[in-house]
Amino acid sequence: MNQLLTAQGLGGVVFLAVSAAVVIGALIAVNSKRLIRAVTGLCLCLIGVAGLYYFLNSPFLALMEILIYVGAVGVSIAFAVMLAEPRQEEKGTRATGLGALFGFIGGALLTWGLIKAGLSTHWQRAAEKINDGSMLQLGKSLLTTYGMVFELISLVLLIAIIGSLALGKRGRSNGPGKISG
Amino acid sequence: MNIMLFAPELFLLLGALIVFLLSLSDDHNSARNVALAAGFGALILSASGVNLSGMMFGGAYSVDLFSQLFKTMITAGMTAVLIFGGRHQGIEKRVRPEYYLCLILSTLGLMMLVSSVDLVAIFVSLELSSFSLYLMLPMRSTEHGLRIQMEAGIKYMLFGVMATGIMLFGMSYIFGLTGSTSLTAITAKLPALIHEPAAVVGIVMILCVFMFKLAIFPFHFWVSDAYEGGANETTAFLATVPKLAGVAMLIRIVNLINPSEAIINFMAILAVCSMFYGNLCALRQTDFKRMMGFSAVAHAGFVLLGILTFKEAGYATSIYYILGYLVMNLACFMVICKVSKSGENVPIAGLAGLYKRSPLLAFTMGLSMFALAGIPPFAGFMGEFLLLAGAMQAGHLTVVILGALNAAIAIYYYLSVVKVTYCNEPEVDTEPIRVDIGTKAVSLVLISAIIFIGIYPAALLDMASTALRLAF
């Protein structure tokens, strides 16, 4: 008990908690019958992943994970669920029979294979780190070494915004407009 | 940094910017003209800069003969699609400017992909081109009560995202092993680590995404649906241009490792499965685009035959083959775009009596079908022959026999298209098809390319080999 109260012991407990959040969140996300619960599961899982990033010495990425994934992606998926799923429980949301079995076996085999490959490889640690991986270094690298990719991703975001708007625009013309006219 | 190295990309980017501004004002005709000008300009710039070489952006971007050759083919494909697409009747009128923007950015993404030598750059430019493609599919017009384009779009996208996820996992293992994302550093370190399980798993996982682009066997689910669901113009692009980049990247990634028996067998099995699956499914299709989708799976299997030799000559044959494939597919999709009156799908029976309605289109279709079927002396025959000969030399006798068997199966369905085009009388539509001057020019260029590529393989193979030697 005393061991738990030390700072390190507490850290261990927090680590177990975030790991549990990842696992339980992911299970909810793929297994729940109602989509909105699945979204909540996804958010829980991603908060857990953010916690893991914190343990991996990157508080900045942890913050970004929460802002971008939980904040932006999670919320927009939740909105889409509200827009497009008025009759959530009429149909089973999961496959039955052969499909489910294939999915389960495939997923289990992939997990097992990746774990095996990961654990049986002799990972070589770098002799020493060339910088401390701080936010300052991250920013420098983002605008120098990865400058081109940084510009390129702006194009990706541009096309995502314009494309989504264009698909939305045409939808309006086919929807209520047509019925009233 | 020499600005000329980056000129084709910059020119396309400029075109994209102008189209973006035009998209604010629904002016789709000028948007199309700008896109065409951008494509044509980029084609000229990449063709004239084919001998340039150099590294840019901190070693993330390599310009050499290899990348420039692919860029020339990619821009040529895009320009051809824009010309024979005409006014793009298959695309919803209100979103045409956005459609052209997607087309340009997709091409730009592919051009940057073939030059990228850094995992991060590969990832982001691949996604730029894929996202634009995902968006282009559902932009098809809903005029005839069509809704399959949405279904095709979301299916293609979900499979695509899964393939990206697999690739990212692979990249993370390679990053973990080598501690770097630059392909130059990875090439230096990876051969020593190849006995590690994570290295093999990582490389195979990265290859998956490019096999997905080429629709090789277990990653082929999307192909027939996307081909059928997309507008004719979109399918013409989807069926040709991304495949080029797929082959370029397969070669780049495969080149990172030394061949091991396991990987070669793995690829040989995938190649044979793709051929059989594609050809047997294509036999019973009635929709032309769907048939071409399955034919694409079969041809992707052939491309893999060149890559699994793990030799420069094999890679060069693959490049040669995909160039022929580009030209043959552009030719037959051009005919489909013109035969389809208002952007609807064309069943194979709809080609009946085409020789009466438009002799030029019928000839183009006939020629490209002969070429795809692998009948000498056209492009397809030489490509298939060289690929099989190369695989034979490398000692894959079983694969060669099965490949030759497949070439024979394929003749049946390609020639039945020719038969419909020339021997059947027109059923519903009998009026002649008007072919505009741009399409005529493209069709003449494609016809002569199909013949030229088939007759003079040596020059093209030499060029591809030189490119490979300089790049790797």
Place this chain on the structure above:
Amino acid sequence: MLQLSANLNTYLIMAAFLFGIGFYGLINRRTLIGMLISAELILSGASLNFMAFNRFLAPDPVVGQVFTLFIMGIAAAEAAIALSIIIAVYRNYKSIAAEDLNDLKG
């Protein structure tokens, strides 16, 4: 417990689990949004792998973080595009259940 958070293998197992469960979800989920959620899990798994290698192995502990940032940006763009297509599907099919999307033969 201390060793767990300072051990590369813990993170690798967690990432592999996310990948496997994402794959399972993609196959099993019968709604498009459910499949999108599963795809997000796969991408998170890959990001976690990058961060773990970045912390324990890489000589430059910035590269993995940069990669993860880019994955996040791409995932956000991907969600926006996928949702807009899903809404378009819904407008035309009045359903987002994958089994109702059977105009194409698959």
